Amino acid sequence: MRLVCIQENFKHGLDIVGRAVATRTTLPITQSVLLATEDNRLKLSATNLEIAISCWVPGRIDEPGALAIPARLLSEFVGSLSSGNVELSTQGKGNQLQIKAARSEARVSGQPADDFPPIPQVGDGTAIQVDPEALKKAIGLVVFAAATDESRPVLTGVHAEFDGGELTLAAADGFRLAVHKLPLVTPVAQKTSVVVPAKAFAELGRLIGDQKEPVEITISAAGTQLMFHTEAADMVSQIIQGTFPNYQQLIPKASTSTATLDVAELLRAVRTASVFARDGSGIVRLQIGNGDASGKLVISAKAEELGDNTSEVDATLDGEPGKIAFNSRYLTDVLSELGNGQVELGTTSPSSPGVFKLKGTDDYTHVVMPMFVQW
Helix, strand or coil: CEEEEEHHHHHHHHHHHHHHCCCCCCCHHHHEEEEEEECCEEEEEEECCCEEEEEEEEEEEEECCEEEEEHHHHHHHHHHCCCCEEEEEECCCCCEEEEEECCEEEEEECEEHHHCCCCCCCCCCEEEEECHHHHHHHHHHHHHHCCCCCCCHHHHEEEEEEECCEEEEEEECCCEEEEEEEEECCCCCCCEEEEEEHHHHHHHHHHHCCCCCCEEEEECCCCCEEEEECCCCEEEEECCCCCCCCHHHHCCCCCCEEEEEEHHHHHHHHHHHHHHHCCCCCEEEEEEHHHCCCCEEEEEEEECCCEEEEEEEEEEEEECCEEEEEEHHHHHHHHHHHCCCEEEEEECCCCCCEEEEECCCCCEEEEECCCCCCC
């Protein structure tokens, strides 16, 4: 292998695929990045066996070849180089990569490309196009609600349902549920649903960046893998096998009390209360209407040995006054993603789930289970 590329492009490519490099693994070669020449470009690939990311770096290919190089060492060395051309070469069939740039030179030992796990090929499956801005927003609104506990693998994923001209993403961890609907660029002929690892969707959000062209999603014919094609890279992810819960049953059909609040004001008050909630089991109490029909919501938290806090937020109340308690982290997570605007909080009783919706749209629903407290 012998080629020349620009340092900035090479480093950018290594940063992209570096997100898929394994950190803890019983297969050491997955801590490497595969360098291979393809179509007069340098192809970089990495995999942790759950996701695989590939990207292409423009350059001048003098001799084809491929080699797996330790990812961390390569990325740190290339990042330390000054801007300009970088020459990569191997001698014969050896597994040592020589790197030359300006007045720096290095030789790095690698492993044969044949030892690197094969990057999955999705092939001709169901191809779907989604607007990048809408998809990136949807990922931010949903992915944080997925479970991190591996005891129920299906809950560590995001349920994606493609139906007609609509994509519905849903995630739940047993304490909260996030559901967001967004349009597809082109409708699908057949209803399809898959469960994708939440980590894969999180990486996709980073890959989308400021992309303008639609993101293409291809689901393999066997339904075991899917590929996300972006301008920056291609990412292949395993599909989680199993039945996702019927989350529609978890969404309350009606509320006896609905408070409309400014997102930024509510988030600020919740963060203030969280200071005390940390030493009080994370409990934040919300009183809608303060026990009467007043247009405010009172947020409080108490730490038995340290003190307590109370804040007020202007609210428009529809229905009866109410009260409910939540885990402060769950509130902070969802409010941090809602951005500017107004949110509607619907409640029925202190022991029933609270429902958050963006005012003026039914595209997003977030359900949070209550904390049981003495009032």
